[in-house]
Amino acid sequence: xxxxxxxxxxxxxxxxxxxxxxxxxxxxxxxxxxxxxxxxxxxxxxxxxxxxxxxxxxxxxxxxxxxxxxxxxxxxxxxxxxxxxxxxxxxxxxxxxxxxxxxxxxxxxxxxxxxxxxxxxxxxxxxxxxxxxxxxxxxxxxxxxxxxxxxxxxxxxxxxxxxxxxxxxxxxxxxxxxxxxxxxxxxxxxxxxxxxxxxxxxxxxxxxxxxxxxxxxxxxxxxxxxxxxxxxxxxxxxxxxxxxxxxxxxxxxxxxxxxxxxxxxxxxxxxxxxxxxxxxxxxxxxxxxxxxxxxxxxxxxxxxxxxxxxxxxxxxxxxxxxxxxxxxxxxxxxxxxxxxxxxxxxxxxxxxxxxxxxxxxxxxxxx
Amino acid sequence: xxxxxxxxxxxxxxxxxxxxxxxxxxxxxxxxxxxxxxxxxxxxxxxxxxxxxxxxxxxxxxxxxxxxxxxxxxxxxxxxxxxxxxxxxxxxxxxxxxxxxxxxxxxxxxxxxxxxxxxxxxxxxxxxxxxxxxxxxxxxxxxxxxxxxxxxxxxxxxxxxxxxxxxxxxxxxxxxxxxxxxxxxxxxxxxxxxxxxxxxxxxxxxxxxxxxxxxxxxxxxxxxxxxxxxxxxxxxxxxxxxxxxxxxxxxxxxxxxxxxxxxxxxxxxxxxxxxxxxxxxxxxxxxxxxxxxxxxxxxxxxxxxxxxxxxxxxxxxxxxxxxxxxxxxxxxxxxxxxxxxxxxxxxxxxxxxxxxxxxxxxxxxxxxxxxxxxxxxxxxxxxxxxxxxxxxxxxxxxxxxxxxxxxxxxxxxxxxxxxxxxxxxxxxxxxxxxxxxxxxxxxxxxxxxxxxxxxxxxxxxxxxxxxxxxxxxxxxxxxxxxxxxxxxxxxxxxxxxxxxxxxxxxxxxxxxxxxxxxxxxxxxxxxxxxxxxxxxxxxxxxxxxxxxxxxxxxxxxxxxxxxxxxxxxxxxxxxxxxxxxxxxxxxxxxxxxxxxxxxxxxxxxxxxxxxxxxxxxxxxx
Numbered sequence: 001x002x003x004x005x006x007x008x009x010x011x012x013x014x015x016x017x018x019x020x021x022x023x024x025x026x027x028x029x030x031x032x033x034x035x036x037x038x039x040x041x042x043x044x045x046x047x048x049x050x051x052x053x054x055x056x057x058x059x060x061x062x063x064x065x066x067x068x069x070x071x072x073x074x075x076x077x078x079x080x081x082x083x084x085x086x087x088x089x090x091x092x093x094x095x096x097x098x099x100x101x102x103x104x105x106x107x108x109x110x111x112x113x114x115x116x117x118x119x120x121x122x123x124x125x126x127x128x129x130x131x132x133x134x135x136x137x138x139x140x141x142x143x144x145x146x147x148x149x150x151x152x153x154x155x156x157x158x159x160x161x162x163x164x165x166x167x168x169x170x171x172x173x174x175x176x177x178x179x180x181x182x183x184x185x186x187x188x189x190x191x192x193x194x195x196x197x198x199x200x201x202x203x204x205x206x207x208x209x210x211x212x213x214x215x216x217x218x219x220x221x222x223x224x225x226x227x228x229x230x231x232x233x234x235x236x237x238x239x240x241x242x243x244x245x246x247x248x249x250x251x252x253x254x255x256x257x258x259x260x261x262x263x264x265x266x267x268x269x270x271x272x273x274x275x276x277x278x279x280x281x282x283x284x285x286x287x288x289x290x291x292x293x294x295x296x297x298x299x300x301x302x303x304x305x306x307x308x309x310x311x312x313x314x315x316x317x318x319x320x321x322x323x324x325x326x327x328x329x330x331x332x333x334x335x336x337x338x339x340x341x342x343x344x345x346x347x348x349x350x351x352x353x354x355x356x357x358x359x360x361x362x363x364x365x366x367x
Numbered sequence: 368x369x370x371x372x373x374x375x376x377x378x379x380x381x382x383x384x385x386x387x388x389x390x391x392x393x394x395x396x397x398x399x400x401x402x403x404x405x406x407x408x409x410x411x412x413x414x415x416x417x418x419x420x421x422x423x424x425x426x427x428x429x430x431x432x433x434x435x436x437x438x439x440x441x442x443x444x445x446x447x448x449x450x451x452x453x454x455x456x457x458x459x460x461x462x463x464x465x466x467x468x469x470x471x472x473x474x475x476x477x478x479x480x481x482x483x484x485x486x487x488x489x490x491x492x493x494x495x496x497x498x499x500x501x502x503x504x505x506x507x508x509x510x511x512x513x514x515x516x517x518x519x520x521x522x523x524x525x526x527x528x529x530x531x532x533x534x535x536x537x538x539x540x541x542x543x544x545x546x547x548x549x550x551x552x553x554x555x556x557x558x559x560x561x562x563x564x565x566x567x568x569x570x571x572x573x574x575x576x577x578x579x580x581x582x583x584x585x586x587x588x589x590x591x592x593x594x595x596x597x598x599x600x601x602x603x604x605x606x607x608x609x610x611x612x613x614x615x616x617x618x619x620x621x622x623x624x625x626x627x628x629x630x631x632x633x634x635x636x637x638x639x640x641x642x643x644x645x646x647x648x649x650x651x652x653x654x655x656x657x658x659x660x661x662x663x664x665x666x667x668x669x670x671x672x673x674x675x676x677x678x679x680x681x682x683x684x685x686x687x688x689x690x691x692x693x694x695x696x697x698x699x700x701x702x703x704x705x706x707x708x709x710x711x712x713x714x715x716x717x718x719x720x721x722x723x724x725x726x727x728x729x730x731x732x733x734x735x736x737x738x739x740x741x742x743x744x745x746x747x748x749x750x751x752x753x754x755x756x757x758x759x760x761x762x763x764x765x766x767x768x769x770x771x772x773x774x775x776x777x778x779x780x781x782x783x784x785x786x787x788x789x790x791x792x793x794x795x796x797x798x799x800x801x802x803x804x805x806x807x808x809x810x811x812x813x814x815x816x817x818x819x820x821x822x823x824x825x826x827x828x829x830x831x832x833x834x835x836x837x838x839x840x841x842x843x844x845x846x847x848x849x850x851x852x853x854x855x856x857x858x859x860x861x862x863x864x865x866x867x868x869x870x871x872x873x874x875x876x877x878x879x880x881x882x883x884x885x886x887x888x889x890x891x892x893x894x895x896x897x898x899x900x901x902x903x904x905x906x907x908x909x910x911x912x913x914x915x916x917x918x919x920x921x922x923x924x925x926x927x928x929x930x931x932x933x934x935x936x937x938x939x940x941x942x943x944x945x946x947x948x949x950x951x952x953x954x955x956x957x958x959x960x961x962x963x964x965x966x967x968x969x970x971x972x973x974x975x976x977x978x979x980x981x982x983x984x985x986x987x988x
């Protein structure tokens with residue numbers, strides 16, 4: 001049993017890992033990856049997923065030896081200045097994810113759900129939606145995702161499988177894509193898109209043990225990787241390489257193609273429920289992490305008074321780029337920079353932990 | 368110094384910049400670590416050795432006593448006993464000394480016998496009273512009555528009667544038991560011959576009276592409504608059948624009707640209600656604590672639980688909350704619950720309200736706590752989860768496949784009741800492409816002559832429906848149902864003919880209303896009805912985006928709520944062992960464990976193999 005405050009279990013952990021990785025499925029990133037990788041794009045999630053899971057495992061090893069969360073461990077291993085820097089860097093990571101998510105979600109809303117709604121109102125609505133959830137706390141976010149997970153996975157799989165009359169297996173060839181080199185290079189770079197999974201280590205003391213974090217990363221990220229890969233396979237088999245890389249919202253396009261009979265067709269509207277839910281939860285998780293790191297950085301007693309201000313700033317920043325094309329370009333560049341947070345910092349901390357290796361009570365919160 | 372606007376602004380700015388969260392006590396969360404698990408483990412081996420040594424000493428004494436009795440018998444029969452008198456005297460003194468040495472061992476043995484049920488009655492009336500007080504958790508248990516009295520006779524004999532109030536026939540008790548025992552002939556010499564037999568034959572004009580020398584039989588009979596009479600100096604008791612609790616005469620359930628199972632419901636009488644629960648759960652472990660609530664009008668409030676199952680922390684917290692109510696008067700259990708529940712401002716119920724004793728018994732056995740208020744026919748059960756509200760009273764009377772179908776139907780009904788009108792609005796306003804063309808044309812055709820927007824149609828129809836429902840409840844007797852029929856049929860038909868609403872709207876609102884009646888718990892259905900209106904407003908303005916956002920907020924709210932320290936959405940999130948009775952229900956013989964979230968003292972409800980008969984072959988004779 002696992003419901004005491006500050007003792008999140010595997011279920012909540014899986015929920016958080018899923019929400020930080022699954023959101024990219026609903027954006028235009030699959031088209032972007034398809035363009036770069038060709039028919040071998042379906043391998044990318046596995047490579048990126050393996051790397052990020054390894055990073056979490058390295059950090060879990062560190063948590064077994066040093067007490068505290070990511071910031072506290074950095075302080076013990078690399079000093080106060082490094083801890084502040086790490087804190088600032090991860091604030092940037094999660095803040096940027098939240099900003100781009102709000103903008104992308106707003107643009108998607110205007111494009112397919114509410115074409116007559118003003119951009120400001122839509123983005124403010126998503127900000128409000130996330131802010132209310134931030135008040136509820138991370139534990140509730142994790143629980144809701146875990147609760148919604150069967151429906152999310154079920155609906156995605158339903159829409160993927162029901163397009164089977166349109167599948168053409170030959171589109172998956174040539175199976176080597178653009179070569180192994182391109183695959184590895186780009187996959188490692190694209191690991192930054194899944195940097196949000198580090199949330200598990202930022203809130204490490206809130207989990208029961210380091211093993212809980214490892215299990216959450218394994219099942220959460222692993223499950224999303226398999227789903228992501230299946231989406232690529234179906235996407236390539238349905239649209240082929242050229243047409244597929246031109247689609248702005250691949251999953252939405254797939255849902256639009258569903259036709260079982262005259263009453264079950266064009267299920268893209270129901271799909272809106274799905275991506276709005278996932279989007280808002282993801283923004284809320286990012287905002288909560290930002291606020292938590294801010295409070296750690298400035299030694300604040302609570303994060304609640306900051307919620308409206310930070311949400312408003314996030315919404316305002318999301319409205320700065322003039323169009324969605326610039327947003328996508330900016331996002332792809334900034335997500336690449338998240339690679340440091342996803343892989344490099346965990347490796348540095350792991351090496352430092354080995355050098356300073358000592359064993360203390362695992363996952364104990366110290367401030 | 369004058370407190371002007373500058374100082375006020377300065378103070379406000381200071382408060383904002385140096386904000387400190389208010390110090391509020393941390394909310395109650397039922398500890399996930401069982402206190403019973405963390406008790407120091409008893410090192411059994413040394414104790415066992417000591418016990419064996421004690422028992423061996425007792426056995427040696429018994430053997431010696433037997434030998435002595437045998438020798439005495441031989442000596443007395445041989446007519447030469449005077450020769451052996453000194454020897455016998457010495458042996459007797461030695462035996463007495465050994466007995467005095469063994470007395471602490473005997474006492475320890477008696478005290479270590481935790482379940483007094485298997486113990487025999489003592490000749491000491493105070494000892495018997497103490498044991499009964501232990502068995503029945505007195506003085507916490509307030510419906511267990513121990514009545515002291517003396518029996519008319521020479522000499523007057525001290526005695527006490529033990530019975531459960533609410534389960535006995537008080538008139539019978541007074542006229543056929545206490546009256547003959549206390550007020551008859553004072554010159555009787557009762558201690559002559561067989562005292563118990565004489566009392567049964569001469570003093571008790573009852574159809575059923577039997578003697579018992581053990582507590583297990585006595586307790587079982589008292590739990591079934593009998594009265595036990597225990598006398599000073601006698602190690603036997605008389606059990607008189609005085610059972611007279613209210614059964615079917617009470618009333619049938621008005622709200623929770625069922626096809627199968629018990630048809631009894633609670634009434635306004637406090638003791639009849641506790642008696643009904645006692646008659647369902649015949650165990651001395653059932654504790655009915657009474658707490659007075661209200662400062663001006665003090666009303667009895669019973670906290671009912673099974674002592675060997677319910678979590679002690681939970682019981683203490685419930686008691687603490689009820690004792691911590693400071694108000695003039697409490698007239699209703701629902702009112703009481705608003706004083707003690709975790710989130711009184713949230714419309715979702717956090718306790719299960721029931722009028723059925725069988726349902727209360729079922730939940731008590733699972734480790735929950737029942738709260739009963741005097742003068743109220745509804746018992747509230749805590750803690751509960753969201754899914755409990757979709758279970759009905761007869762769920763365990765029917766086969767799993769039937770029950771599971773019903774449960775899915777109820778949940779589907781709840782979903783329809785919450786979302787159907789708003790979904791229709793969202794689809795017809797913003798996402799018409801989701802509808803097949805023929806259906807879209809049919810809807811457009813039916814709305815052709817209606818001058819109002821669809822959201823307004825739904826809004827007025829929903830309001831009308833709520834009005835009809837409310838009027839149906841308030842109008843007395845047969846008129847109530849007539850109002851419902853007149854309202855639903857005539858008003859709906861007339862509205863369609865007058866082109867105020869379209870037929871599709873009538874269908875949607877009627878389906879929604881029907882679905883909401885499928886939810887077994889009235890308060891849950893009411894909460895859903897209220898939320899439906901918010902969904903409607905958001906769907907009309909933001910389509911499926913608004914719908915999804917509100918769904919998410921509600922999910923977050925539900926995941927954050929607690930019912931007496933237990934998460935509301937358990938056992939789904941957080942994930943706990945559930946005993947295969949959440950949304951779907953398994954076979955009764957596979958309900959091995961109690962809900963894990965309740966952290967009960969005894970997790971196991973029945974052995975893994977509960978159909979023991981399956982393991983034995985049938986005899987071929």
